[in-house]
Amino acid sequence: MNQARSTPFNKAAMHGALILYTLIALFPVFVILINSFKTRRAIFREPLSLPDADSFSLIGYQTVLKQGDFFLYLQNSMIVTVASLFFVLLFGAMAAFALSEYRFRGNMWMGLYLALGIMIPIRIGTVAILDMMVATGLVNTLWALILVYTAQGLPLAVFILSEFMRQVSDDLKNAGRIDGLSEYTIFFRLVLPLVRPAMATVAVFNMIPIWNDLWFPLILAPGEETKTLTLGSQVFIGQFVTDWNAVLSALSMAILPVLLLYVIFSRQLIRGITSGAVK
Amino acid sequence: MTALSLTNVNKSFGKVHVLKDINIDVAEGEFVVFVGPSGCGKSTLLRVIAGLEDATTGDVKIGADVVNMSPPSKRGIAMVFQSYALYPHLTVRGNMSLALKQERQPKDVIAERVNNAAEMLNLADYLNRYPSELSGGQRQRVAIGRAIVREPKLFLFDEPLSNLDAALRMNTRIEIANLHRKLGAAMIYVTHDQTEAMTLADKIVVLRDGRVEQIGTPMELYNNPANRFVAGFLGSPSMNFLPAGLINEGDDRTIGIRPEDLRISEDGALNATVTHVEKLGGDTNIIAHVNSHQITARLFGQHDVEEGAGIRLGFAAERTYHFDASGARLG
Ligand SMILES: Nc1ncnc2c1ncn2[C@@H]1O[C@H](COP(=O)(O)OP(=O)(O)O)[C@@H](O)[C@H]1O
Ligand SMILES: [Mg+2]
Numbered sequence: 084m085n086q087a088r089s090t091p092f093n094k095a096a097m098h099g100a101l102i103l104y105t106l107i108a109l110f111p112v113f114v115i116l117i118n119s120f121k122t123r124r125a126i127f128r129e130p131l132s133l134p135d136a137d138s139f140s141l142i143g144y145q146t147v148l149k150q151g152d153f154f155l156y157l158q159n160s161m162i163v164t165v166a167s168l169f170f171v172l173l174f175g176a177m178a179a180f181a182l183s184e185y186r187f188r189g190n191m192w193m194g195l196y197l198a199l200g201i202m203i204p205i206r207i208g209t210v211a212i213l214d215m216m217v218a219t220g221l222v223n224t225l226w227a228l229i230l231v232y233t234a235q236g237l238p239l240a241v242f243i244l245s246e247f248m249r250q251v252s253d254d255l256k257n258a259g260r261i262d263g264l265s266e267y268t269i270f271f272r273l274v275l276p277l278v279r280p281a282m283a284t285v286a287v288f289n290m291i292p293i294w295n296d297l298w299f300p301l302i303l304a305p306g307e308e309t310k311t312l313t314l315g316s317q318v319f320i321g322q323f324v325t326d327w328n329a330v331l332s333a334l335s336m337a338i339l340p341v342l343l344l345y346v347i348f349s350r351q352l353i354r355g356i357t358s359g360a361v362k
Numbered sequence: 363m364t365a366l367s368l369t370n371v372n373k374s375f376g377k378v379h380v381l382k383d384i385n386i387d388v389a390e391g392e393f394v395v396f397v398g399p400s401g402c403g404k405s406t407l408l409r410v411i412a413g414l415e416d417a418t419t420g421d422v423k424i425g426a427d428v429v430n431m432s433p434p435s436k437r438g439i440a441m442v443f444q445s446y447a448l449y450p451h452l453t454v455r456g457n458m459s460l461a462l463k464q465e466r467q468p469k470d471v472i473a474e475r476v477n478n479a480a481e482m483l484n485l486a487d488y489l490n491r492y493p494s495e496l497s498g499g500q501r502q503r504v505a506i507g508r509a510i511v512r513e514p515k516l517f518l519f520d521e522p523l524s525n526l527d528a529a530l531r532m533n534t535r536i537e538i539a540n541l542h543r544k545l546g547a548a549m550i551y552v553t554h555d556q557t558e559a560m561t562l563a564d565k566i567v568v569l570r571d572g573r574v575e576q577i578g579t580p581m582e583l584y585n586n587p588a589n590r591f592v593a594g595f596l597g598s599p600s601m602n603f604l605p606a607g608l609i610n611e612g613d614d615r616t617i618g619i620r621p622e623d624l625r626i627s628e629d630g631a632l633n634a635t636v637t638h639v640e641k642l643g644g645d646t647n648i649i650a651h652v653n654s655h656q657i658t659a660r661l662f663g664q665h666d667v668e669e670g671a672g673i674r675l676g677f678a679a680e681r682t683y684h685f686d687a688s689g690a691r692l693g
Pocket of ligand 1: 403405407
């Protein structure tokens with residue numbers, strides 16, 4: 084198996100496939116980026132050509148930065164995404180630890196109940212959620228979004244993390260108990276560092292949908308103060324006229340922060356994906 | 363004064379009854395080995411003593427106190443795990459001092475105890491390394507050091523040598539015996555390896571399927587096993603069991619003969635065919651068949667025996683053991 088994998092032909096085929104996939108995956112991003120630097124006419128005449136002296140224009144970026152509170156939206160998106168990820172990871176890991184570590188009545192049912200959310204889209208409950216947010220006065224606050232995204236991310240997080248936590252050595256936790264560490268110290272200092280790759284996996288899976296979501300910001304927090312970047316960019320998409328320069332520029336700038344978060348998590352992520360396989 | 367006493371300890375996981383009515387006393391300073399095949403409940407018993415599992419019923423007494431309700435860290439015990447279980451994010455020094463820090467011992471006491479333990483275990487040069495930078499044998503010594511610094515009344519070892527290679531295992535076994543002599547604390551040592559049990563123990567507890575089969579000194583168990591299981595488990599090569607009918611027509615008991623009690627003799631009672639010979643230099647093991655029953659004879663010194671040859675094996679009647687069909691020892 085190992086030998087077959089390392090013949091030059093297979094290696095070339097494998098890298099060829101990966102490069103092809105990379106090109107396909109990056110192509111839309113590339114088109115967005117080059118067109119965000121072009122005049123409106125150039126975008127439509129030759130969408131695939133690189134910007135040249137003639138067609139180069141920063142008009143889109145100027146519009147975005149001038150009109151609408153771009154940096155406020157960016158900040159809102161960042162706060163919502165990072166806070167949601169933080170709570171998903173914290174509560175998800177805690178629930179997963181309890182499920183995998185302690186034997187209690189109904190343990191298995193509790194695990195199934197928590198995992199049920201993977202199969203039921205949270206948007207089904209939009210009306211009820213809106214009702215609750217109105218009742219608690221959370222409409223048009225970032226907390227509304229953070230709470231909803233935390234709820235949305237928890238089922239998968241609990242499911243993945245509890246599977247990983249079962250693999251953490253019992254002896255290690257028991258050694259901690261004999262040395263007098265509290266359950267919290269065992270959880271935070273011994274177990275969490277060992278499941279870091281799984282945490283990164285969960286973080287990446289949750290990050291993109293939250294960052295890109297339009298549904299809940301539109302319904303729960305459409306106010307000017309709480310708009311997220313995705314929602315904020317919609318002002319440039321009109322029913323009759325769309326300011327493509329601005330849309331493309333906003334999108335280009337919206338990619339950067341996710342890219343940054345992704346780079347932070349990805350080193351861990353790769354270890355997470357390969358962990359069972361490569362000893 | 364007893365260091366540990368277990369009274370009618372039972373442990374069930376749901377419907378699975380793992381420990382059945384265990385009664386054991388460990389005297390102060392005694393080295394007790396729990397031995398039994400894999401899955402017989404040795405680790406579970408050790409975890410119950412440590413407080414990592416609660417006994418379903420029964421009492422665990424350490425020193426003078428019933429500790430059923432005490433957490434592991436308050437029981438005055440220290441444990442060494444099979445997988446070492448070192449904290450990966452701490453150095454050797456950090457690993458050894460963590461428990462003392464948790465007890466809020468003064469800094470100079472911690473430093474002194476850690477240095478003493480490191481000295482005793484030849485770890486002084488490695489105090490600032492991380493566990494990932496140590497060999498298996500060194501990790502095992504750190505795990506032992508982590509137990510020593512706590513100065514416990516009772517040490518618990520769970521198969522501490524099973525991850526080491528054969529040569530290192532023997533050295534570490536001797537080190538543990540020396541450690542016991544030096545520290546004088548009571549130790550409980552779990553293993554499935556009868557050699558470790560025989561060589562280390564003041565007292566052996568043989569377990570099978572969660573039940574205590576027999577308790578005694580190594581030689582008591584060897585010379586006077588209570589049943590067929592204990593007789594077959596201790597001693598290497600293990601005891602031969604043959605239907606007594608092979609020797610006395612109509613006898614329906616099982617006869618047990620240790621390999622070293624067999625000798626080749628013209629007038630031997632057993633007519634055997636040699637199937638394999640193991641020459642160890644000091645000893646020669648002859649594996650032979652009597653009818654369809656395999657039998658092992660251990661002869662001192664070097665012998666030339668042809669494979670396939672017919673031999674007669676003799677033994678002294680007073681060196682044999684008899685068991686009934688259920689495995690219980692008879693007379
Ligand atoms: N947490 C647990 N839940 C259910 N069964 C267990 C648990 N721990 C151990 N057992 C069972 O108890 C028996 C004894 O296990 P163990 O004490 O580890 O044996 P040993 O250490 O002698 O090899 C095994 O059959 C095992 O399956
Ligand atoms: Mg075990």
